[in-house]
Amino acid sequence: MHGHSTGTGTDAGRADEQAVNPAVPPSTPMMTQYLEIKKAHPGSLLFYRMGDFYEMFFADAETAASVLGIALTKRGKHLGDDIPMCGVPVHAVDHYLQKLIRHGHKVAICEQLEDPAEAKKRGSKSVVKRDVVRLITPGTITEDALLDTGQVNHLATLAWLKGADELALAWCDMSTGDFAVTRTDRARLASDLSRISPSELVLPDGAMDEPELVRMARESGAALSPLPFSRFDSAAAEHRLTGHFAVASLAGYGSFARAEVAALGTLLDYLQLTQVGNVPHLRGPRQDNPGDGLLIDAATRNNLELTRTLGGERQGSLLATIDRCVTPGGRRRLAALLGQPLADPAAITRRLDGVAAFAGTEQLRRDLRAALASMPDMERALARLSANRGGPRDLAMLRDGLLAARSIAALLHSAADLPAILQDDLRGVDAAPFGLAARLQKALASELPHLARDGGFIAPGFQDELDEQRTLRDDTRQVIAALQARYAEMTGLRSLRIKHNNILGFFIEVNAQQADAMTSADLPITFQHRQSMAGAMRFSTAELQELEQRIAGASERALAIELGLFSGFVADVLAARETISASAAALASLDCCAALAELAIVENYARPVVDSSTAFNVQGGRHPVVEAALAKAGHSRFTPNDCSLSGERPRVWLLTGP
Structure with missing residues (x-):
């Protein structure tokens, strides 16, 4: 999409040098801004908003181009070397994010925080304000396009207290608000990770020095996100949790061990970090007791x-x-x-x-x-x-x-x-x-944009002021024609016209011979003289000037009204x-x-009788997966089997070895 060329490792290295050593002079103000933002997010690919594209530079560009299969090109020079660059269109960003996340990458979304016209007011060399508004990681996705709708997407944290053997594993699903924690230990950790199946696991950076712990974490399929051990402080975690849920203590949710508090609080901390303050709805923390269900080790779970x-x-x-x-x-x-x-x-x-x-x-x-x-x-x-x-x-x-x-x-x-x-x-x-549903039913239009800022999502007739602004925006001719007819009737001048040009804007024009009628003291309003022409006189009124201003800003006001209504409905939803x-x-x-x-x-499945006895008696048992596979392959029907392990004498001996 931008011509093809190749970047070099030297480019990436010099970008890192600039990020670490601000004394090295950048080539442009924009690159200064980019490197400052990149320095704050070294572990993520930086999607830097440039108009209708997100652009990546240096090593980020090389990585993204390789994973996404897009052209790697260049954009100017930095410290004498070409800057590797690639980009993706904003409107299709979900497609590219999905690929990067599936390859285990984290992405920092850097947006323009102002209109370019605002930046120009500060000087010709001013750069549009930008900042990271969100970090996208495997466990913090909420977009349907990036998720399997039928699968939970767990973000988990692993925590422990120094000198203690007990671990705690907390997890949440950002898309549903489930927020839970369980106590575990190194012997049971693999089983718990397999059961929870996190997409991303946040853990103390010291854990990366424990090969067995890292192996268990990686075998769960989770992307690993190490944080400094200081971020797992249980006292800070408790303060963070009580503040978020607006409670004096966590006692109302359960009796949590310090390691559990540390795990829950660090998880909330990570959400606040990646979502840049916009933490999604979380239900109150719950303690998950593995004893309520069957304990299945990781190997057995996988083989089942x-x-x-x-x-x-x-x-x-x-x-x-x-x-x-x-x-x-x-x-x-x-x-x-x-x-x-x-x-x-x-x-x-x-x-x-x-x-x-x-x-x-x-x-x-x-x-x-x-x-x-x-x-x-x-x-x-x-x-x-x-x-x-x-x-x-x-x-x-x-x-x-x-x-x-x-x-x-x-x-x-x-x-x-x-x-x-x-x-x-x-x-x-x-x-x-249900009352909220009824209000939304009245308010929302039949065709809806993806983004609120695009407008047009409030139904006609829902709000009078919005309808008025839309009429001004969309039906200017009819509005002006109605005013012209009223002025013509008021003055008795059938030839009166309301016209527009780029110099005067809207004005009222009559024949020069009719000018006296426009200044008659008997008229209920004042027609102000604007311009004299060879055969015509031009006037205005306070009403016409106000209407012109309203027409000029009608589109902006209509959108502002819609955005206000949208914010109100979102507030109702959150309440x-x-x-x-x-x-x-x-x-x-x-x-x-x-x-x-x-x-x-x-x-044709039968309901089982389940009790606390040791009796196990299955008649005509069938294996759902094998039966379905045989049917799909067109083979003979599955043959049901009986299995009885009941009776006074043992029926099964299970011999195991090392």
Whole structure:
């Protein structure tokens, strides 16, 4: 896109020299700015905004061009050498970010903070103000284009106290707000990392000197982000957490060990760092007790291929085989359930009661799944709005989701004898802010831009002042014609015209012979003389001058009004985010239950009887993944098998070796 040439290692080295040693003179003011910003973000590829492009220079350009497969070119010279450069268009940046993030890179987004015209007012050599507005890392993504909608995206931190053996692992999903912590140790860490499956793991820099710890972390598939050990201070972490959640202490959320507090607080610190203060919505921290579910070591989890095959693919896993969910939230919920199977018979029975309720009522199940199928991803829309990265389409997603939730609530209220798990979900849906949905339904236009700054997202008729400004902007001719007709009637001069030129702007013109009529004392307004021509006289009025100013600024005012309304709606959303989040979680749970019921009916699965005894008796057992693979390959049907490990005498001896 910019001609092709090659950069050199010398260019990158000299850029590093400039960043480290400001005494080395830069070649241009722009390059001075670039190197100062780059110096503050040495571990990230810097996307430097230049008009309609994000441009990269020096070593960043060489790395990005190689990963993205785009042309590497040059832009001027620095210290006598060509500056390697590449760029990507702003409108397509998500596509390029996705590639870089998947290759393990972090990206610092550096935006223009003012219009170039403002910079010119400070002098011809002034540089447009720029700064990093966000660091994009594997664990801090919220954009749908960069995420698998059916998969959680965990950012995790590992912390410990000096001299203590106990570790703590905290994690969150920025797109849903889940925020949790668990105690662990070096013997169990690999299992916990495999269960949580973080995209990114923040850990003390000293951990990088422990090969076994690094091996476990890398085998989890996480990108590693080391921070100085001082950032893991538990006292500072507690202060940060109580401040963020506006509480006097964390006691209301649980009894946390100091290592857990350090892990949670450092995670919040990292979010504040990468999001440049725009921390997304986080639910209150919860303690995750691995004892509530089956303890599965990392090797066993991988070999079971619960959510991913040994090759890392979703297709062919148990999750892909049994997934009948119709919403992104439901798919994420199902993946979470498979990731930590229940071990408590009462909890298992409670969940199976929900599945059985939908399996036994076909019409309810069908109606619910049809309503859920139109449900947008409210959790991730809420996350983007909370992080100040949302737009009108995210408001529309919440509107549509809440309206669908209202229909689903009515549907479930009409059902009889709902089990406890479904009643809990119904209470979560009932708590949704349906009034907000109604306001958004009235306010939002049918066609919405991606960005609020593009305008045009508020529906006509919602706000009188906005309609007036749009009329001035879009229908200037009609507005001027109406005023001209009124002035012609007022003066009795049919030939009166309102015209426009670049010198006078708008003016009123009449024949020279009619000038006296324009200055009559009997007129209700004053026509001010502007210019005399050979055969015409030109006038103006205070009303026309005011109208001209309003027309000139109508576009800006219309956008300002829309942005004000947008900010107001975002504030309303954030005020209701707890109930929106709870409603979205309840809808995901309902989708999961209904999907498992659909699976049971279609595949003719039977409900197991689960208790605390040691009896294990399976009749006609089938393997879902193998059965599906045989059917897909067109082979013979899977042959069911019985398995009984019940009875008074032991039936199985398991011999293991070193």
